[in-house]
Amino acid sequence: DTGVSQDPRHKITKRGQNVTFRCDPISEHNRLYWYRQTLGQGPEFLTYFQNEAQLEKSRLLSDRFSAERPKGSFSTLEIQRTEQGDSAMYLCASSLGPREGINEKLFFGSGTQLSVL
Amino acid sequence: AQKVTQAQTEISVVEKEDVTLDCVYETRDTTYYLFWYKQPPSGELVFLIRRNSFDEQNEISGRYSWNFQKSTSSFNFTITASQVVDSAVYFCALSGTSYDKVIFGPGTSLSVIP
Numbered sequence: 001d002t003g004v005s006q007d008p009r010h011k012i013t014k015r016g017q018n019v020t021f022r023c024d025p026i027s028e029h030n031r032l033y034w035y036r037q038t039l040g041q042g043p044e045f046l047t048y049f050q051n052e053a054q055l056e057k058s059r060l061l062s063d064r065f066s067a068e069r070p071k072g073s074f075s076t077l078e079i080q081r082t083e084q085g086d087s088a089m090y091l092c093a094s095s096l097g098p099r100e101g102i103n104e105k106l107f108f109g110s111g112t113q114l115s116v117l
Numbered sequence: 118a119q120k121v122t123q124a125q126t127e128i129s130v131v132e133k134e135d136v137t138l139d140c141v142y143e144t145r146d147t148t149y150y151l152f153w154y155k156q157p158p159s160g161e162l163v164f165l166i167r168r169n170s171f172d173e174q175n176e177i178s179g180r181y182s183w184n185f186q187k188s189t190s191s192f193n194f195t196i197t198a199s200q201v202v203d204s205a206v207y208f209c210a211l212s213g214t215s216y217d218k219v220i221f222g223p224g225t226s227l228s229v230i231p
Contacts, residue, residue, distance in 0.1 A: 033218065042121075042208050042221035043162070056218060091162070105152065106219055108162040 004109035006092050012115045020078045021112045025094030032075050035091040082116045089113050119144045121211050121222035129228045138194040138225045140209030149213035151192045157205040199229045
């Protein structure tokens with residue numbers, strides 16, 4: 001069990017550029033979540049997958065954000081035409097899906113810190 | 118609406134003092150789950166505990182204890198005899214049967230001073 005890994009750890013980009021982040025969940029986990037965290041705030045939900053299906057996307061999420069999880073393994077989060085307000089830590093988490101109605105705990109990666117200049 | 122409130126933004130204590138972190142939640146679900154996560158300076162969120170809404174027994178794990186009170190919609194976290202290594206941001210979180218995603222509170226930053 002190597003944990004949840006995210007790549008890159010840091011990304012600096014210019015406003016208007018596109019960026020893509022990758023998340024590799026724990027192998028047997030069928031759920032994968034993306035959160036965004038800004039300084040002094042709690043993680044804010046962006047979207048989540050059950051296997052390859054994207055089950056929910058936050059209404060706060062701009063159309064510039066898109067996420068995929070092909071084959072239900074790793075996931076990518078793409079931000080198009082980045083804006084300075086997109087600067088944040090992007091966190092990925094994985095978990096086993098609910099078992100017997102019990103929501104399982106999340107395992108988090110170290111995050112990707114995005115800075116938009 | 119589902120919401121988690123952590124009224125204490127920052128707490129500072131001297132080592133060996135006890136400290137309680139408050140968490141108040143709102144949900145319309147009758148079945149829900151409460152969590153505490155720790156985020157040390159290194160940044161990675163670490164799971165501490167999960168509680169379901171039908172289990173109001175308090176739990177103790179070493180120096181950590183949790184007090185779940187449904188009547189006041191609170192799930193407070195106490196660290197006994199705090200240590201410098203307890204310095205971190207602590208998040209209370211909530212999920213329920215009508216919304217699988219985990220909703221986090223704003224966090225409480227705890228500083229334990231030697």
